[in-house]
Amino acid sequence: MRVVLAPTRFAGTLTAQEAAMAMARGWSVAAPHDDLVLAPMSDGGPGFLDVLGDALGGQTLAATIEDPTGRAVPAGVLLVDDDGTRTAYVEAAQACGPDLVGADHRDPAHTSSFGVGQLLLLALSTEPRRIVVGVAGSAVHDAGAGMLAALGAGERDVLGAGGLALQQATTGHLPGLTSVVHRFRAVELVLATSATLPLLGFQGASAVEAEGRGATREQAQALEAAFGQWVDVVTRVLPQPRDLLGGGARRIDKESGAGAAGGIGFALLLLGARRADGAQYVAQQIGLPALVAGADLVVTGEGTYDWRSLRDSAPSAVSELAMAAGVPAVALAGQVRVGRREAMTAGLSGAYAVCDRPEDVPGALADPVGTLEARAARVAATWSPSPEGTA
Known part of the structure; x- marks a missing residue:
């Protein structure tokens, strides 16, 4: 067989x-x-780069970035060139994965996704045609605000201080958000995640996952309120795209995958990412459909x-x-x-x-x-x- x-x-x-x-x-x-x-x-979580690197080859650029608590940790970006097209692969878990924070020290209210933004900056510096961000598993719950701070959207005193700090956010904290979004327009950005959670609501990131990351029930409710404030601020700075079918504004916070990794999905969707199922994406890249078709x-x-x-x-x-x-x-x-x-x-x-x-x-x-x-x-x-x- x-x-x-x-x-x-x-x-x-x-x-x-x-x-x-x-x-x-x-x-x-x-x-x-x-x-x-x-x-x-892989589904886009820990091991995403290793699985793709073994199957596709390519070059890994090593880097030192910040973990959820601001400590320096090693990470990397996988570069794969195919017929003149460069794809940069980023594994968000290298910056915000639960393995980086001990179970007894997890604090989703205050940890930051700043390191994910550092990895994206490294990926951008290689001038890729495409950036694929694997997003699964997270000790962070900050709606991707820390990531946006690292990219230059605003100062990290509020954006990089964790999810609860977003209740203090105002439009003045996002002077560079529009420029960051424009910078990504030249790149095909892919959010590779199996998560389908929206950012807000009873089926959203805070209601479903915050307690699993170590938040108390009261903190989960406070994080939901802070995320609501954050969405309101972001929408005023960056008007939401129009729904081509309905004609109204698209609610990015309600889109599938916006709640991935404590809301990092929301920040990537803001930057123009399209969501792809992480496991299905990896399966296609490693040629699994053909392998399965030839198996017993x-x-x-x-x-x-x-x-x-x-x-x-x-x-x-x-x-x-x-x-x-x-x-x-x-x-x-x-x-x-x-x-x-x-x-x-x-x-x-x-x-x-x-x-x-x-x-x-x-x-x-x-x-x-x-x-x-x-x-x-x-x-x-x-x-x-x-x-x-x-x-």
């Missing part, structure tokens, strides 16, 4: 590449006769396969491609928290957990490679029996 292994990262334990290699080693133990194709995946089985996976995995995720993008090609797909995950029916609805023929019981979790965390290899071997024995006439 030809088996495509396309996992995303197992958050906190394995990168996408490490997961794919562990699966391959385990699979080869039980089914050495199979032809394995490794195709690590597709294996995806991630750390925890739960209800969020059923849509708008790297595993869901992989399973959708498999369904379209008529190829069976299965998932291997550290833990599986959905039922068989839900997994089948998502296009999977099976979802297999490394940890079948809660008490197995500490052991898996202690040896994530070994336990994933072992589970992959057991799954291979089920899906790829030995060829006739062999042991």
Whole structure:
């Protein structure tokens, strides 16, 4: 059989590449006769540049930028030239990802996306035709104001002080916003994210995600109010584009993905970005549709396969491609928290957990490679029996 292994990262334990290699080693133990194709995946979050760099090549420009708390951290921008067209890839998580801030020190009310703007400045300096910003996973909740400050939209005393400071914002804090927007008009800007949240409202960034980033319920409500103030200020400085169909003003804060990464999506949409599903975008760039079409089985996976995995995720993008090609797909995950029916609805023929019981979790965390290899071997024995006439 030809088996495509396309996992995303197992958050906190394995990168996408490490997961794919562990699966391959385990699979080869039980089914050495199979032809394995490794195709690590990303949804635009941590590992976005590594996945694309392995598949596309290119050059990485190293940089030192600020993390959510202002500390210096290493980062980079991936440059890929194709037939005279330069694309610069930016991974927002390098500047604002949750891995940069310990769980006991997360403060979404005051952390800043300033470092994301620094990465965009580096990308712009290379004169690309296109800039693709992978946005998934964030310890920041500032509506992208810090990012805009780094780009020159205004001083960072308010814009770079975190989401709560935006309740103090006035039009006078954005003297350079129009110039920043004009600067990006010469570049195709892509917001690569699987997030579909708007910025405001009961289904918006603050209501849905602020508490998960460490905010109290009261802080989440205050951040919602601050974001509302920010949108009002931005709209007065930069009139919203017209809706070509309805004729009225487009509400960028209501657009799909505006709430991504604590509102960084909103700031990118202000700059003229178009949203693309992060996982689907990566799949196209690494040639996954063709790999899946030529496979007998597709294996995806991630750390925890739960209800969020059923849509708008790297595993869901992989399973959708498999369904379209008529190829069976299965998932291997550290833990599986959905039922068989839900997994089948998502296009999977099976979802297999490394940890079948809660008490197995500490052991898996202690040896994530070994336990994933072992589970992959057991799954291979089920899906790829030995060829006739062999042991």
